[in-house]
Amino acid sequence: MTPERDAAASTPAPGPLHGLKVLDLSRVLAAPLATQILGDLGAEVLKIEQPGRGDDTRGWGPPFLEDGSERPDAAYYFCANRNKRSVAIDFATAEGAALLRRLAAGADILVENFRTGGLARHGLDAATLLRDNPRLIYCSVTGFGQTGPYATRGGYDFLIQGMSGLMSVTGRPEGEPGAGPIKVGLPVSDLFTGLYAAVSILAALRHRERSGEGQHIDCALLDSQVSLLVNQAMNYLVGGEVPRRLGNAHPNVVPYRDFATSDDYILVACGSDTQFRALCRLLGRDDLAADPRFATNAGRSRERRALEVELARAIAPWRAAELLAAMAEAGVPGGPINGVDQVLEDPQVLARGMLQEMRRDDGTAVRVIGFPGRLPRSPASYRLAPPRLGQDTGAVLAEALGLAAAEIEALRTAGVIALAEPHPARERSA
Template identity: 80%
Template sequence: MRHPAPAQCPATEESHARPGPLAGLKVLDLSRVLAAPWATQILGDLGAEVLKVEQPGGGDDTRRWGPPFLEDGSERPDAAYYLCANRNKQSLAIDFARPEGAALVRRLAEQADVLVENFRTGGLEKYGLDKATLCAANPRLVYCSITGFGHTGPYAARGGYDFLIQGMSGLMSITGRPDGVEGAGPMKVGLPVSDLFTGLYATISILAALRERDRSGQGQHIDCALLDSQLALLVNQGMNYLVGGVVPRRLGNDHPNVVPYRDFAAADDYIIVACGNDGQFRALCRMLGLHEMAEDPRFATNSGRAQERRAVELALARAIAPWKAADLLAAMAEAGVPGGPINTIDQVLADPQVAARGLLQSMRRADGTPLTVIGYPGRFSRTPASYRQAPPWLGQDTEAVLAETLGLATEEIARLAAAGVVQCAAPRAARQDAELPA
């Protein structure tokens, strides 16, 4: 089955010119992979100036995490994984394992409002880039550390990865098909949600610390851990245990509290039914011709339906099975019953609602290579997110930042590059086929 191409919105001159809500904020990004780069990309989308410091020669690990790669004619193209979390940043390739490189990063930190890093606990001390050293030199600095387990506790020295955290946090124990059915067993979520949740919590924490700095004039250290963040996102399942004392289990696509709230098989596809209140359930029953169920006092409340889950879901499954999925969803929408399809990625990116919201943005890299990105989801009435710079290639901005921000002479930058302390990317020829859609 062919699907229409995603509708794209070009990054307009207006969005480039209009300052975002974080315009003027300077962020030094010493991170790689996903959790911390996700946080700094959000800050960049909202107008902050983000300087991403990477290791010369290789850069962020995710530049190689492909295929797929963005084909741009270079010998080492960047992977899609890197491109998802590194727009609105400038790339500086500085080897801060060497004293001269570390000194450059310390100078950049003296001018920064925010520093974000995701090295193991204590990993930056030997370079003089730890929170104590940098915050002493710049007391207004908000220094955010992102690790697997935080800077305290018996696991502080361990490395943490998303898959590991999904398992340790209990998330995988409630994700997957229930015991006793085909395919039963724990399952990770299809996205690195523990990384992404931590990036979001880090962003919120940074903005809160900046707001407090407005009053006190002092920065502070923020310690964000993947395990802590994922534990906080256990939400109702965690409270179900704390209040009810029963350990939550895998339910497949069933909801632990709400009935009906799951997928059902129509004649030609699966659809989702999500009745969040009693009125919606009654409307669904009437629409399906289940008038007796709509009036049955056993099913009048969610509590009653939860006790009779099996009977409710079997009756609904029988009534839904003859319907074509599109016809059923249209009838549900008219009846005010929440529901929807189970889209593939290509289908949702081509959805008219996605186009209407402008969620796909067209950008182009400095050499003209076109790139479509999924944009920032929040809508600001006066100071919207912007798409000023596509994800940079390694060292793209080293020379310009060292010259303009630190005042280094061209000869000094050339000396540092020759010594391997920094890497300055060679300019690439502009592509001739890089026109953005109008």
């Protein structure tokens, strides 16, 4: 049995957050990633969705997970929605908002990513819900935060990558073919904010453990991305020079970039003088290591262009696989530039259990990317595949609020809630 199947087949451990109840009023990526992290670590997550529509990403395809239904879910939806139960409630109605307030009264955590102030008209804002449940940890994820001149604006990852300065240091440098700012190939501003939101929620749980107090957490995409300018921002704050685009080169470390071999590109990442000397020895260019201009990283950074031209000439005749093997033997950090298909078949990735197979309630299999942290005594688990829209509405309302079947049906008839439509695959098996 492969590691991924072995992990998925074993009985899930309760998880360090077992017993915590999370009300997830978010959609798309940043906040749903945060709640998926909580779910992976054992929390019970109720994903509140709009009846008939659900999370926007359910329709962000192709590709779609073909399961025989009339409206299959898009691949995008599956990246941030496992270990959740889908509850379809229209909280634009008074009855729906009242149901959510009742659910929030029994919740530990609520996560939402509506525009600043958008939930107040439904009585679902932080002030109202914390008044009714002072232990509630209420996390708002927005583009620009709850305060400041941009607070009411909508924020999207692409905009944030540009506004934060990230795109100004990403892309080919001026004077090279293809020069110009470019976004990162993943929605990193969303992803970073989701991670910061999860960390902030865990910190708030620790505070509540000591004080009994809940609180309103304010996470913004712009704040998160600015915080992750890290060395580029510090280079400016300390040195006063505005960082510029360097393509795949590093602003501080040399050599640290891509080089062309005879059959492919490889990455070379020498983080120390020792590694640089080992690379020169391997390439038969001890003269470069002996050159006083290149003896230290500071010198190599000043003479970046001259050194990289010489290294490029020495690397060009090699075949990529042979050079990478030789570098590994010599202790010189390097690697290939994998495609997504290659990395998802990489033996290291598979050995670490980073691919997991799950099954939806209709039996449809879906493979997902696993949780990266290894917690040997309280591991992450893969209990619930990303749910179909409204799959758990009836069960949750019965379990959490004690509603009888007749009450649930009346709410459905009134359009306040929606139940999952019968699935063709389940009907056939029945």
